[in-house]
Amino acid sequence: MKKILVTGGLGFIGSHTVVELQNEGFEVVIIDNLSNSSEEVLGGIVAITGKKPIFEKMDLRDKASVTAFFAKHSDLEGVIHFAASKAVGESVENPLLYYENNLGVLVYILQELQKKGNANFIFSSSCTVYGQADEMPITESAPVKAAESPYGNTKQVGEEIIKDTCKVNPQLAAIALRYFNPVGAHPTVEIGELPIGVPQNLLPFITQTGIGLREQLSVFGDDYPTEDGTCIRDYIHVVDVAKAHVSALQRLLTGENQSNYEVFNLGTGKGSSVLEVIQSFERVSGEKLNYRIAPRREGDVIQAYADTQKANEVLGWKAASSLDDAVKSAWEWEQKIRKADKEPSV
Ligand code: UD1
Numbered sequence: 443m444k445k446i447l448v449t450g451g452l453g454f455i456g457s458h459t460v461v462e463l464q465n466e467g468f469e470v471v472i473i474d475n476l477s478n479s480s481e482e483v484l485g486g487i488v489a490i491t492g493k494k495p496i497f498e499k500m501d502l503r504d505k506a507s508v509t510a511f512f513a514k515h516s517d518l519e520g521v522i523h524f525a526a527s528k529a530v531g532e533s534v535e536n537p538l539l540y541y542e543n544n545l546g547v548l549v550y551i552l553q554e555l556q557k558k559g560n561a562n563f564i565f566s567s568s569c570t571v572y573g574q575a576d577e578m579p580i581t582e583s584a585p586v587k588a589a590e591s592p593y594g595n596t597k598q599v600g601e602e603i604i605k606d607t608c609k610v611n612p613q614l615a616a617i618a619l620r621y622f623n624p625v626g627a628h629p630t631v632e633i634g635e636l637p638i639g640v641p642q643n644l645l646p647f648i649t650q651t652g653i654g655l656r657e658q659l660s661v662f663g664d665d666y667p668t669e670d671g672t673c674i675r676d677y678i679h680v681v682d683v684a685k686a687h688v689s690a691l692q693r694l695l696t697g698e699n700q701s702n703y704e705v706f707n708l709g710t711g712k713g714s715s716v717l718e719v720i721q722s723f724e725r726v727s728g729e730k731l732n733y734r735i736a737p738r739r740e741g742d743v744i745q746a747y748a749d750t751q752k753a754n755e756v757l758g759w760k761a762a763s764s765l766d767d768a769v770k771s772a773w774e775w776e777q778k779i780r781k782a783d784k785e786p787s788v
Contacts, residue, residue, distance in 0.1 A: 443467060443468065444468050444469065444519040444520070445468070445469045445470075445471060445515065445517050445518050445519055446463055446468045446469070446518065446520045446522060447470075447471050447473065447515065447522070448460050448463070448470055448471070448472050448473075448521075448522045448524065449472075449473045449502060449521070449523045449525035449547075449551070450473075450474055450479075450523070450524030450525030450526065450566075451470065451472030451474055451497075451524065452472060452474040452479035452480065452483040452484065452497075453474070453478060453479045453524055453525075454624070454634075454635045454636070454680065455524055455566065455621070455624055455680055455684065456472075456479075456524040456525075457479075457483050457487060457633045458628060458633060458681055458683070458684035459522060459524070459683075459684040459687045459688070460472060460487055460495055461490050461491055461628065461684065462684045462685050462687070463522075463687075463688060463691075464491040464493045465491060468691075469496075470495040470496070471495065471496040471515060471518070472484075472495050472497045472498070473498050473499075473500050473511065474499065474500075474525065475499065475501040475502070475525070476499060477527075478527075478528075478638060479636065480636065481497075481499075483636075484497055486628075486632035486633035487632075487633065490628060490630050502525055502547040502550065502551070503542060503543065503546060508547075508550045508551065508554060509554065512554040512557075512558070516558075518558075518561075519562065519695065520561075520563070520564070520691050520695065521551060521561070521562070521563050521564070522564040522687055522691065523548065523563065523564065523565055524566050525543075525547065526543060526547075526566065526596070527539065527540055527543045527544060527593070528593065529593070529642060530590075530591045530593045530594070530741065531642065532593075533591050533592040533593035533596075534591055537592035540593055540596050541592065541596065544593075544596035544597075544600060545596055545599060545600060545603065548565075548603055549603065551563075552603065552604065552607050552614075555611075555614055556607065556611050556614065559613050560613045560614075561613070561614050561615070562615050562616075562691065562694035563604070563614065563615070563616040563617075563694075564616070564617050564618075564619065564687055564690050565600060565601070565604055565617070566619065567600065567601055567619060567620045567705070568594070568597045568620055568621055569620050569622045569623075569676070569707070569746050569748065570589070570593070570594040570597055571586045571589075571597050571598050571601065571620060572584050572585075572586065572620075572746065573586075573587030573588065573589070573590065573594075573743060574587065574743040574744060574745075574746075575587075575743075575746065578713070578745060578746075578747060579709075579711055579713075579748055579749035579750075580707065580746060580748055580749055581707075581749040581751075581752070582620070582705050582706065582707055582752055586598055591741065600618075604616045604618060604703060608702045608703040611702075612702060615699055615703075616694075616702065616703050616704075617690045617693070617694065617699070617703075617705070617706065618703075618705045619683075619686060619687065619690060619705075619708050620706065620707050621678070621683060622675065622676035622678055622709035622746065622747065623644075623675045623676060623677045623678060624678055624679075624680045624683045624708075625643075625645040625677045625679065625680065625768045625769070625772055626645075626679045626680045626763070626768035626769070626771040626772050626775075627680065627772055627774065628680075628681060628771070628775075629681070631771070631774050631775050631778045634771070634772070634775030634776075634778075634779070635680075635772070635775070636779070640656075644716065644719060645719065645768075645769065645772050646772070648720065648723050648769075648772075649723070649773050649775075649776035650776065651731060651732060651733070652723060652729050652773065652776065653776050653780045655780065657732065658732045658733060658734055659720070659731060659732065659733040659734075660733070661716050661717070661733055661734065661735050661736060662716070662736055662737070662738055662739035662742060663735075663737065663738035663739070663742070664717075664735045665738075666738075668715055668744060668745060669715065670717045672716035673715065673742055673743070673744055673745065674713040674714065674715050674744070674746070674747065675714065675745075675747065676709035676710055676712065676714075676746060676747035676748050677714055677719065677765055677769075678709050678710050678761050678768070679761065679762075679763035679767060679768040679771070680768075681763065682708075682710075682761040683708055685759060686708050686753065686757065686759045689759040690706065690757060690759075693757060700756075704756075706756070706757055707749065707750060707752065707753055708748070708761075709747060709748025709750055709761070710747075710748070710761040710765075711747065711748055711749065711750040711761075712747060712765070713746075713747035714765055718765070719769065720733060722765050722766050722769045723769050723773065725766060726766050726769050726773060727770075727773045
């Protein structure tokens with residue numbers, strides 16, 4: 443069994459990826475500091491796969507612990523690196539936290555992989571690197587635009603750090619996956635998204651409004667130059683995103699990669715407006731959503747959806763779920779976790 447390290451493996455995308463890796467027969471070691479996740483997620487992973495991954499609670503900013511970990515697990519065949527901070531607003535308030543968490547840690551891990559020699563590395567990047575792209579759909583060769591936030595900057599600089607490192611380490615192979623908007627939950631509803639505090643992202647805000655936890659959704663702007671005036675994004679089911687990581691890892695493990703640093707978009711190729719996401723929610727839940735049109739949110743791009751040809755053809759992966767499938771799973775997950783909240787503890 444090939445042993446794979448998943449950093450941030452108890453987070454939203456990380457946990458779904460651990461499930462897919464275990465389903466494909468990999469042995470998984472998770473490192474997570476539980477800053478934006480919970481140990482209970484392990485129970486969900488076990489419920490789905492019947493297998494308990496190795497879990498090490500660790501803060502990767504502690505360089506000595508990172509070195510000790512890699513010495514202990516010298517048989518690792520790949521690293522999928524999710525552990526990072528991801529709140530845009532927080533990154534503006536506290537940029538050094540983001541540079542330390544998202545870039546300092548990346549450097550520590552790459553130093554260990556460089557020492558190892560042969561190593562395979564998958565990086566969580568984001569479509570945020572494209573900013574407002576000039577052409578839709580967005581291909582991987584679209585220019586990287588100046589970042590709108592320290593968070594966005596960490597993804598751009600993170601990619602550059604990996605690229606520069608790969609250039610001088612031919613035995614190191616890396617793939618950066620640029621996610622569009624991952625949403626939804628595992629169809630078993632054993633794992634899903636667990637936003638802390640008021641969600642900043644659209645879908646958790648919608649489901650929390652639907653369940654009555656939030657009064658009303660604010661739609662940030664309806665005067666954009668799009669068909670219905672609201673912004674357009676490429677919402678992709680988190681299970682599809684997770685499966686793409688397994689495909690990317692297999693590509694590196696089998697040596698099919700054409701260069702030792704590659705980049706792929708992970709999206710569905712279909713753009714949906716904010717109002718279309720609301721309609722999808724109303725369709726799958728049978729509930730009316732309380733929303734109002736509010737002013738634009740600073741930093742939002744008008745539209746972003748992926749050209750998926752490269753991932754489809756080169757990676758041999760394609761998003762399988764529709765927007766309704768993803769929204770339905772997010773709604774079922776919301777209902778499950780809120781029901782659990784209301785049940786008296788025994
Ligand atoms: C956001 C981040 C992006 C990051 C991604 C990670 C910003 C500006 N962008 O992307 O850098 O990579 O999350 O998950 O924060 N919306 C509403 N009302 C809400 C929330 C969202 O109308 O309460 C709208 C937004 O204006 C946007 C769409 O819904 O048009 C999607 O928003 P969101 O889920 O925050 O994703 P992004 O903005 O694409």
